Amino acid sequence: MKNIAVLTGAGISTSAGIPDFRGPDGVWTKHPEQQSVYDIDAFLSDREAREYSWRWQKESPVWNAQPGEAHKALARLEQAGLLTLLATQNFDALHEKAGNTDKVIVNLHGTIGTSHCMKCHMKYSTADIMTKLDDEPDPHCRRRLPYSGNMPCNGLIKTDVVYFGEMLPDGAMETSMQRVCQADEFWVIGSTLEVFPAASLVPVAAQAGVPITIMNMGRTQYDRLAARLIHEDIAVALPRLVDETIAE
Numbered sequence: 465m466k467n468i469a470v471l472t473g474a475g476i477s478t479s480a481g482i483p484d485f486r487g488p489d490g491v492w493t494k495h496p497e498q499q500s501v502y503d504i505d506a507f508l509s510d511r512e513a514r515e516y517s518w519r520w521q522k523e524s525p526v527w528n529a530q531p532g533e534a535h536k537a538l539a540r541l542e543q544a545g546l547l548t549l550l551a552t553q554n555f556d557a558l559h560e561k562a563g564n565t566d567k568v569i570v571n572l573h574g575t576i577g578t579s580h581c582m583k584c585h586m587k588y589s590t591a592d593i594m595t596k597l598d599d600e601p602d603p604h605c606r607r608r609l610p611y612s613g614n615m616p617c618n619g620l621i622k623t624d625v626v627y628f629g630e631m632l633p634d635g636a637m638e639t640s641m642q643r644v645c646q647a648d649e650f651w652v653i654g655s656t657l658e659v660f661p662a663a664s665l666v667p668v669a670a671q672a673g674v675p676i677t678i679m680n681m682g683r684t685q686y687d688r689l690a691a692r693l694i695h696e697d698i699a700v701a702l703p704r705l706v707d708e709t710i711a712e
């Protein structure tokens with residue numbers, strides 16, 4: 465039986481109504497000034513940037529999005545016992561919603577559903593913070609710290625989305641690299657492969673001699689490393705590829 469490792473990007477979720485960043489209808493393609501929404505330096509240094517970033521995330525289509533046919537196909541691939549890694553650059557949790565499990569999912573860029581205090585690391589539900597955002601547009605940690613005279617911590621709260629300039633979650637790249645190298649095939653689905661270190665999984669796979677499939681409407685810098693390039697709509701092409709692979 466085959467072991468397949470998969471890397472997904474924003475392109476798998478466009479058909480679920482979440483725009484990508486760099487595609488033809490991408491957020492940055494249309495509004496280049498939005499690049500700082502997920503920039504950690506701006507978030508840390510500027511209150512206005514924080515308020516904008518929070519507001520932006522509150523209004524994201526992510527909250528009501530439902531998994532599409534492509535997400536469901538990857539759930540079938542796991543159920544068939546063929547999927548060993550589902551590393552995703554998305555923070556929309558649509559792979560979880562489609563039925564893929566923690567056994568295979570690695571959220572390289574975190575997730576929007578939870579938040580944390582940047583000072584004391586207290587965990588928060590992002591949905592809870594969003595309901596109070598009108599009163600508290602720049603959310604701060606209210607936890608009382610016994611070791612500082614019961615004063616509120618007052619640290620900045622941030623979603624668990626990995627912003628540009630932040631480290632990836634502990635172990636995320638290591639686990640992904642290991643499973644990519646042990647796979648029989650590596651599939652890249654819906655990514656421009658512009659964001660590092662996630663994109664480096666492709667040269668890592670090539671070095672290990674793992675055949676690479678890139679399914680993406682637009683070109684990527686690693687197209688030359690791919691054994692198979694698929695320039696079709698992911699919502700159609702991925703379910704087909706999965707069903708063919710299960711039937712093999």
Ligand SMILES: NC(=O)c1ccc[n+]([C@@H]2O[C@H](COP(=O)([O-])OP(=O)(O)OC[C@H]3O[C@@H](n4cnc5c(N)ncnc54)[C@H](O)[C@@H]3O)[C@@H](O)[C@H]2O)c1
Nearest residue numbers: 473474475484485486487553554555556655656681682698
């Ligand atoms: N859904 C999300 O959670 C979400 C959405 C936007 C951005 N992001 C974040 O932004 C970064 C964006 O980088 P990226 O490489 O993932 O995406 P990207 O925006 O850089 O590229 C998306 C690619 O997908 C292709 N694409 C879009 N719809 C497609 C379709 N239906 N069929 C075939 N191809 C399609 C586009 O041509 C484009 O090349 C990531 O790091 C991610 O964390 C996440």
Ligand SMILES: [Zn+2]
Nearest residue numbers: 581584605617
């Ligand atoms: Zn705190």
